[in-house]
Amino acid sequence: MTFDRNARAALADGQLRSALRQATTLFGERRREALATAPDWEGARNRARAIKDETLLHLDRYLEEFSANAERAGARVHWARDAAEACEVIGRIAEQRGARTVVKSKSMTSEEIHLNAALAARGIEPVETDLGEYIVQLAGEAPSHIVAPAIHKTRRQIGALFADKLGIEPSDDVAKLAAAARRALRRRFAEADLGVSGVNFAVAETGTILILENEGNARLTTSLPRTHIALMGIEKVIPRFADLEVFLQLLPRSGTGQVLTAYQSLLTGAKRRAEDEGAAELPIVLLDNGRSGLLAAPVTRQSLACIRCGACLNACPVYRQIGGHAYGSVYPGPIGAVLTPQLFGLGRSSELPYASSLCGACRDVCPVKIDIPALLLHLRAEVVATRAGKPRLLERLAFSAYAAVMARPRLFESVVRLARMLRVMLPLGAWTKWRDLRPLAPRSFREEWRTRLRHEVAR
Amino acid sequence: MIRTADARREILRAIRESLAESAAGGGAAREGPVEPRAAGPGSAVGSTGSADPGAKPRGSTGPAAGASKDVVSSFTERLAAVGAQCTVVRGEAAAAHALADILTDAAARRVVGSDAPLVQRLLSALGDGFVRERLEGLSRDGLFACDAGVTTAQWGIAETGTLVLESAREKNRLLSLVPPIHVALLSSTCLCDSLGDALARMSRASHAITLITGPSRTSDIELTLVVGVHGPQVVHVLLLEEEP
Amino acid sequence: MRVSLFVTCLADQLWPAAAVGAVAVLRRVGCAVEFDERQTCCGQPAFNTGYRPEACSLARRLIEIFESSSADAIVSPSGSCTAMLHHYEPLFEDAGWRARAHAVAERTHELSAFLVNRLGVEDVGASFPGRLTWHDACHGLRDLGIKEEPRRLLRRVRGAELVELPPPGAETCCGFGGTFAVKYPEISVAILDEKVDAIERAGVDAVVSGDASCLMQIGGRLSRRGSSVRALHLAEVLASTP
Numbered sequence: 001m002t003f004d005r006n007a008r009a010a011l012a013d014g015q016l017r018s019a020l021r022q023a024t025t026l027f028g029e030r031r032r033e034a035l036a037t038a039p040d041w042e043g044a045r046n047r048a049r050a051i052k053d054e055t056l057l058h059l060d061r062y063l064e065e066f067s068a069n070a071e072r073a074g075a076r077v078h079w080a081r082d083a084a085e086a087c088e089v090i091g092r093i094a095e096q097r098g099a100r101t102v103v104k105s106k107s108m109t110s111e112e113i114h115l116n117a118a119l120a121a122r123g124i125e126p127v128e129t130d131l132g133e134y135i136v137q138l139a140g141e142a143p144s145h146i147v148a149p150a151i152h153k154t155r156r157q158i159g160a161l162f163a164d165k166l167g168i169e170p171s172d173d174v175a176k177l178a179a180a181a182r183r184a185l186r187r188r189f190a191e192a193d194l195g196v197s198g199v200n201f202a203v204a205e206t207g208t209i210l211i212l213e214n215e216g217n218a219r220l221t222t223s224l225p226r227t228h229i230a231l232m233g234i235e236k237v238i239p240r241f242a243d244l245e246v247f248l249q250l251l252p253r254s255g256t257g258q259v260l261t262a263y264q265s266l267l268t269g270a271k272r273r274a275e276d277e278g279a280a281e282l283p284i285v286l287l288d289n290g291r292s293g294l295l296a297a298p299v300t301r302q303s304l305a306c307i308r309c310g311a312c313l314n315a316c317p318v319y320r321q322i323g324g325h326a327y328g329s330v331y332p333g334p335i336g337a338v339l340t341p342q343l344f345g346l347g348r349s350s351e352l353p354y355a356s357s358l359c360g361a362c363r364d365v366c367p368v369k370i371d372i373p374a375l376l377l378h379l380r381a382e383v384v385a386t387r388a389g390k391p392r393l394l395e396r397l398a399f400s401a402y403a404a405v406m407a408r409p410r411l412f413e414s415v416v417r418l419a420r421m422l423r424v425m426l427p428l429g430a431w432t433k434w435r436d437l438r439p440l441a442p443r444s445f446r447e448e449w450r451t452r453l454r455h456e457v458a459r
Numbered sequence: 460m461i462r463t464a465d466a467r468r469e470i471l472r473a474i475r476e477s478l479a480e481s482a483a484g485g486g487a488a489r490e491g492p493v494e495p496r497a498a499g500p501g502s503a504v505g506s507t508g509s510a511d512p513g514a515k516p517r518g519s520t521g522p523a524a525g526a527s528k529d530v531v532s533s534f535t536e537r538l539a540a541v542g543a544q545c546t547v548v549r550g551e552a553a554a555a556h557a558l559a560d561i562l563t564d565a566a567a568r569r570v571v572g573s574d575a576p577l578v579q580r581l582l583s584a585l586g587d588g589f590v591r592e593r594l595e596g597l598s599r600d601g602l603f604a605c606d607a608g609v610t611t612a613q614w615g616i617a618e619t620g621t622l623v624l625e626s627a628r629e630k631n632r633l634l635s636l637v638p639p640i641h642v643a644l645l646s647s648t649c650l651c652d653s654l655g656d657a658l659a660r661m662s663r664a665s666h667a668i669t670l671i672t673g674p675s676r677t678s679d680i681e682l683t684l685v686v687g688v689h690g691p692q693v694v695h696v697l698l699l700e701e702e703p
Numbered sequence: 704m705r706v707s708l709f710v711t712c713l714a715d716q717l718w719p720a721a722a723v724g725a726v727a728v729l730r731r732v733g734c735a736v737e738f739d740e741r742q743t744c745c746g747q748p749a750f751n752t753g754y755r756p757e758a759c760s761l762a763r764r765l766i767e768i769f770e771s772s773s774a775d776a777i778v779s780p781s782g783s784c785t786a787m788l789h790h791y792e793p794l795f796e797d798a799g800w801r802a803r804a805h806a807v808a809e810r811t812h813e814l815s816a817f818l819v820n821r822l823g824v825e826d827v828g829a830s831f832p833g834r835l836t837w838h839d840a841c842h843g844l845r846d847l848g849i850k851e852e853p854r855r856l857l858r859r860v861r862g863a864e865l866v867e868l869p870p871p872g873a874e875t876c877c878g879f880g881g882t883f884a885v886k887y888p889e890i891s892v893a894i895l896d897e898k899v900d901a902i903e904r905a906g907v908d909a910v911v912s913g914d915a916s917c918l919m920q921i922g923g924r925l926s927r928r929g930s931s932v933r934a935l936h937l938a939e940v941l942a943s944t945p
Contacts, residue, residue, distance in 0.1 A: 004887065011889050019681070025870070026682045060474045067467075073666065079467035089463065131688060132679035148679060155681050178677055178685040185689065190599045206663060216636055216675040216690025223632045223667070224599065234470065241663070245655040256678065260619045260654075262541075262690070264670040271666055277632045278667055288470045295477035297484070317876045321893040355887070357880025357894070358751060360845035380753030399749055403757035406712070406743040407764060416716050430885040434892040435923030438717055445710055445719040449738050453726055 003351040006326035016152050020323050023151045027314040030257025031365070037259055038249055047246045049368045052305035055204075055238055056295060062204040062237045063286065069207030073269025075282040086287045087118035090196065090229055093283055094124050097227050099193035103185075105211070105218035106130035107198025108146055108308055109231050109287060111330045112343075115196070126196075127188045129217035131181050138165045144324030144332060147255045147310035152323045185217070195221035195279070199232035200307070201247055202284075205240045208268040209284065212251060212261045219265055228279035230267075233287050235304035247307065250367035254309035290343040299378050303342055305368040306335055312362035312372060318355055327352060334362035338375040346382060350389025353379035416440065530617045530650045531698070537620025541673030542686060543694040547647075550702040551577075555584040558609070558642060561695050562589065565640050567606035571597065575611045575629040577644060582609060594630055608634030608691075612645040612671075615696070616657045619672055622696065623657055626667035635671060641691040643671075647700045704822070706734045707774035709811060711784040711915070712744040714936075718915035724942030725780040725814055732824050741768050747787040751881045755794065762791045762804065769807045776821065777811040780938045782843020783914050785813040789846065813843055815852040815913060815937060825855045830945040832862035833908035835935075838898070838921065839873045840914035853913055853937050860940060868901045879920040892924070899924050902932055909933040911940055 010016055035041050055062050067077040080086035094102055102119055104110065104126055116126040116137070128137040132149035136142065139161055143149030150158065155172040163170040168180045197218055201210045209230050211218045222228045238247065244266075252258040270282040294300040313319045313333030324332030329340040329349060337352040353376045362372040383389060384396075405412050420440040431437055531547070538545045546561070548554045558581050562570060570585070571592040572578040582591055592605055610631040614623035622643050624631045635641045651657040661668055675690025686692050706729055714722045729736050746761030765788070769777050779785045788811045791804035818824045835857060843849040857865045867873060878884065878894030885891075898921060902910050910925075910932060912918050922934030 007887065007890055011893055017893075023682050057478065059478070060471050063471070063474075078463045079470050080463075081466050081469055085466060129689070130679070131677045135679065148682065150679055151682075153680075155683070158680055174680045174683045175685050177680060178688050182688055186603055190603065214675070215677045215688040217688070219632070219636050219669065220689055223636070234474075242655070242658055245653075245658055248654055259541075260621060260670070260672045262672050262674065262676055266661075266668040266670070267666065268663070268668075269666050271626075276666070277626065277630050286470070288473065292470060292473035292477050295474060296480040298481065301481065317878060317894045318890055321890055353753075354883065355890075357841070357876050357878055357883045357891070359841040359876035359880065361841075361874075361876065364845060377751065377753070380751070381755045382753070384753035384755075395752070399752065399754045399757050402744075403749060403754075403760060406746075406761055409741050409743055412712075412743045430888040431923070434888060434927065435895075435920065436926040438919050438923060440716055441719045443719065445715040445722040446738075446740055448719060448723055449740070453723065454738070456730075 002328050003326060003355055006328055007322045007355075010322040010326045015154055015157070016323055017321065019152055019154050020320060023148065024314040024320045027148075027257065027310075031254060031311060031314070032257075034253040034257040034259060038253060044246050044249050045367055045369050048250050048307075049305060051238055051243050051246065052368055056235065056301055056304055059234065059237070059295065062239055063234055065204040066202050066207060066237045067286070069204065070202075070209075070269060070284055071207070073207045074272065075207065075269045075284050078283055078285045080285055080287050080289075082289050083113035083287075086113045086231065086285050086289070087115055089283075089285055090115060090231065091118055091122050091124070093227065093229060094119065094194050095122060097194055099124055099227075101188060101192050102126045102194045102196055103129050103189055103192040103221050103225065104133070104195070105197045105213065105221040106133050106149070107196065107231055108143075108330065109198050109233050110196060111143060112289065113231075113287065115231070127185070127192070129185050129188070129221060130213070131178060131215060131217075134181055134185065135161065138162075142325065142330070145310060145313055146308050146331065146333070146335075152325065189220050189224055192225050193227070195225040195228045197221050197228065197230050199230050199236050199284075200251065201244060202232055202237045203239075203241050203244065204237050206268055208241065208266050210244060211265045211267070212248075212263070213265075214256070214258075214262040216263060219263055222265055222267060223278045226279060227281050227283070228267075228270075229283045229285065231285045231287065233289070234291050235306075251307050251309050254311040254365065254367040294342055299371075299374060300342060302370050303335075303338055303375060305370055306339070307368060309367055311365040311367065315361040315365045317357060317359060317361065327355065334372045334376075335370070338372055338379060341379050341382075346379070346386065346388035350383045353383060413444075413446065416444065530652060531647055531700075534615055534617040534620060534650055535698070537617065538673075538696060539620075541620045542676075543620060543673045543696060545696045545698055547698045547700060549700045551580065551699075554644065554697055554699055555581045557697055559585055561642055561697075562607055562640075565607065565693060567640050569605045570607045570609065571602070571605045571634055571638065572609040573611065573629040573631050573634050577611055578609050578629070581644070594634065602633060602637050605638040607640035607642060608636075608638040609642045609644070610635050612643040612696070613649060613662070614657050614660060615645050615650045615698075616652075616654055616670075617650055618653045621654070621657070622671040622694075623661060624669045624671065625662050625665040626669075627662055627665040632667055632669060635669065636690045639687060639691055640693045640695065641671075642695045642697060644697045644699060647698050704734045704776065705774040706736050707769065707772040707777045708736055708738045709745075709769070709777050709779035709784065709788070710738065710742065711779060711781045713784075713915040713919075714780055717919065718936055721780045721915055721936035721938045724936065724938030725778070727942040728814075728818070728827050728829075728938060729778065732818065732822060732827055737772065737774060739768050739772060745784045745787045747784060748881055750787065750790070750794070759794050762794055763800070766791065766800075766803050766807050769810070770803065775810075776817060777807070778814055778817045779811065780814045780936060781914050781916075782813045782840050782847055782849055783916060785811055786842040786846035813847055813849055813913065815856055816847065816849050819852040819855055826859040827856065827941050829859075829941045829943050830861040831940050831943045834864045834866060834906065835909050835911050835940070836866050836868050836902060836905045836907045837873055838868070838877065838910055838912040838917060840912050840917045841876050843913050844874060849913070853911075856937070856941060857911065860943075861945070863940070866905055866907060869904050871897050871901060877917045877920050879916050881916070884920060891920075895920055895924050899928065899930070903930060907932060909935045909940075911935050911937055913937045
């Protein structure tokens, strides 16, 4: 019921909807333009998916290889079964280093484990440094898009927020707002003891982690503080260094419509000598949090191929209307509607697999060809089979009756004839409140066939 | 208290159990990826299975692309497209002049250079009117106060207009990031055709390799582009062609 | 060529003009059309809502019905229901049923794809004066890859002028989505309104599509908004003669 309520609230918010329409349309156009610059888009998609499939089928081996090579290069690898363990590992490291402030670059995985709350509970202040994340943190909200966290906000709303929180002159000049954030965050970077980043790709062959970004805050986060903690889901590993090429062709084009984002940091272990630049220590936290269970079947396993580009959000007609918050989960949009129930259980998210018209636009734009509609259908069948969420008694009854009627053509015809006489068709209200109902035809096709069309054949 | 060794063992076990379940279940076939397209020859069948994952994509050129006119022009075109500046110079003396001009035009006074010998030589050739900071012993605040950072780049990528900076070669990470202006010196002999070429040539000895494509940017507010958020607003490449 | 009509329950009861039109067009291009009255629903509503056993039992039924026909092809005036038939195979664990599902799916074609790709016909001798726009129904477009076929057919209709929909464009979902339209009617209609806005901006006499389901959704909203634009099935347009 939460999704339904959230969605209605979102639909009633005119500012949100115009922000969403503008942003998702622009993202879509930029993506299409960027695709035109890729020499062999379909080939790249196929190669990337094949690499992901190969990795996932041998995930244990590649994780061990990654871990060994990262540690050989001076990183320290920590394994965390769930969110609590990951927060505990990071929180403990932060405490041991005496950290008061932690600067963070954008990481959906850190959102997934609710790291900010866990750090705050230890008296450590987390500071989001990506502009979008910073806006969302100042507003006390959650990101509403995987790539553009503050996509739901207009410049005017952000101007008012900055005036309130940063004490600047109210402005809707985007450059001024960005400059104000830069100034405020430079102070935080100057005092930060510890940086936390996500990871886009982790190379087993070399123990390298790669972080993509545009602003430079991830570069600051990973090079200024003495300790840089990298947090990654176990599915982020890829086999070879050379595999990065295809993913770097796909991710920026799909995500922001860029040929390449402004920065890629390829980090292999901590710095080697005291006089080098960069973090002196690099703890890497490998998070399972339900992912390993998804390996058990091909249909669910493909969810782990996701590279978090956000293209499916921009393409989704549902997301375009209601935005990310309505999904009530860290991962919104089509990929969120399949990841959330799989990672955190169908119980509290049994509505999400139904939050789609199954149009398939998400599958078309997915750079790694995840068949999201097939996953949605799989999860809907799970919802029904496991009786997750609300009871659905009427629905169950309706589908039993439907199957019984449809298996008997004569009965089917009688039922429809009765409905035609009574001029009813279920379910009425939800349809007719906004749409006229096309009446049942006075004569069905089969009646036309029997009385007229069949004989025309003989003629 | 978490025993991360236990977590490691358990996660690996969970992975192996799931994969075994997938392999064992006749379900593998039943639940196999539903083909996105049902019709037409050569549709998605085997879309994920038949490709050789390690296969090298389309014709990337072999070793040392060198500085053919094509590579240089496509590199400079891409640089312009991503909002970076570029000056092509021949020889160190010309480079020193160009550097002084760039800094003067940008009204940069406090300049900090990396430890690369070329950078040091060019900076010492700068005339008066500049404050040359030394990276060693520079505090974070001191660094934040600099107007321009000068580094070399180890490689350039023609197809994307990208600079590749390797940490093993010089101290380039903060200088290329913190000051509002970044000037990068790049030899035209170090231009690669493609990202794939560059990945193959990068020094894996570096604990940090940074790829830079244009200035720092954000579109986080209404997808409106702002240049120079946390990193430099200006990226200027001094492309050095060898003296004849 | 002998064709067995897969009418679909929706066209049968709600949009018979589409099915009648399909029969007329198929006959006009020289096909002998047969219709097995035992067919009802393909099971898609159950499948799409998660009721797999129910969907499976209806799938078995329809497979048996079409197996009993020796027609050269099974043709349907619905991309969505044709796509459902193509989804039957993975519904079954049993190898025998999978093979049978596969065999039936191979013989089953959506009307426009059948005319253009199988028969090589683009001009079906239709005449329909007016300005038309095409709505790509999602399953036909994305599951079956049908994009150019209906447009080619419509361009050869005498008197008809085909224009593409302005943004968000012909390929964007109309918001129907089966039970989605009644589970989340507000979202469904929000999506629909963007579509209907575009249709009205296009200044057309009719919006044409290949699925009765989308047409019910689009037509129902057009009518509620008091628009004069009609929603028509492709087969209705193709069946029109002077």
